[in-house]
Amino acid sequence: MNLAPGRLSRVVLDGQIPSQLPPALEADRAQAVADLAAENHFVPLLGRAGGTHGPFVLHLSVADGKLVFDIRRANGTRLTAIGLALGPFRRLVKDYQLLVDSHIKAVEEGRAERIQAIDMGRRGLHDEGATLMRQRLAGKIAIDFGTARRLFTLVCVLHQRI
Numbered sequence: 001m002n003l004a005p006g007r008l009s010r011v012v013l014d015g016q017i018p019s020q021l022p023p024a025l026e027a028d029r030a031q032a033v034a035d036l037a038a039e040n041h042f043v044p045l046l047g048r049a050g051g052t053h054g055p056f057v058l059h060l061s062v063a064d065g066k067l068v069f070d071i072r073r074a075n076g077t078r079l080t081a082i083g084l085a086l087g088p089f090r091r092l093v094k095d096y097q098l099l100v101d102s103h104i105k106a107v108e109e110g111r112a113e114r115i116q117a118i119d120m121g122r123r124g125l126h127d128e129g130a131t132l133m134r135q136r137l138a139g140k141i142a143i144d145f146g147t148a149r150r151l152f153t154l155v156c157v158l159h160q161r162i
Contacts, residue, residue, distance in 0.1 A: 006041060006042065006043045006054055006142075007040050007041060007042055007054055007055050007056070008036060008040050008042045008054070008055060008056050008057070008058050008147075009054070009055035009056065009057060009074055010037070010057045010058070011033060011036050011037075011057075011058045011060060011154065012057065012058070012059045012060070013029075013060055013061070013154060013157065013158060014059050014060065014061035014068075014070070021157065021160065022100065022104060023104075024100050024103055024104055025100055025156070025157060025160065028100075028153050028156070028157070029153065029154065029157045031153075032150040032151075032153035032154050032157075033150075033154070035146070035150050036147065036150045036151075039146065040143075040144070040146070040147040040150070041142070041143055041144040041146075041147050042054070042056060042058070042141065042142075042143055042147055043141065043142040043143075044056065044071050044079060044080060044082075044140070044141050045139060045140055045141060045142060046079065046080060055074060056071050056072065056073065056074075056079070057071075057072045057073070057074060057076070058070070058071055058072075059071075059072065060151070060154055060155075060158065061158065062086065062158050062159065063083075065085065065086055065087075066083035066084060066085060066086060067083065067084045067085075067086055067089070067155060067158070068081055068082070068083050069081065069082040069083075069084070069137075069140075069141065071141075082137075082140050082141065084136050084137070086159070088132060088136065089129070089132065089152075089155060089159075092125060092128060092129045092132065092152075093155065093156050093159045095125055096122070096125055096129070096156045097156070097159075097160075099118055099121055099122050099125060100122075102114075102118050103115065103118045103119070103122070106118055126149045126152060126153065127149070129148075129149070129152030129153075129155070129156075130145050130146075130148035130149040130151075130152055131145075131148070132152075133148040133151055133152050133155075134148045
């Protein structure tokens with residue numbers, strides 16, 4: 001694993017995450033975390049010299065109706081916390097949950113064509129979520145599209161408790 005500056009070394013989901021996520025959502029969570037560990041681009045734009053050298057540990061949580069990016073150094077020292085309103089993400093998160101539920105039902109029914117169509121929809125929804133994530137973090141955190149897609153997946157997992 002490359003731990004060069006401008007990347008996350010670890011992502012921690014904080015808060016009340018259900019211990020029994022549906023298998024499809026747990027698989028998405030595990031895949032997003034593994035993909036982030038393997039490859040990401042993440043640079044907090046702190047506006048002060050030396051503040052953007054990583055690697056970083058991201059504690060991601062939902063608090064007071066906000067998505068909180070608590071960014072720390074590897075030793076646990078907090079660099080900054082950035083809160084984003086959840087409102088702009090709610091429709092996408094709700095649509096994501098509907099697609100997960102539809103996928104589970106299609107798998108149970110053994111409907112291969114339906115599963116394929118749902119997977120295409122999920123990819124499109126992830127792309128839309130990634131674009132929104134990058135827009136909302138513009139000027140705060142520089143991330144690439146792949147990192148934004150994976151973070152959107154984790155937002156959907158965190159949103160399960162709301």
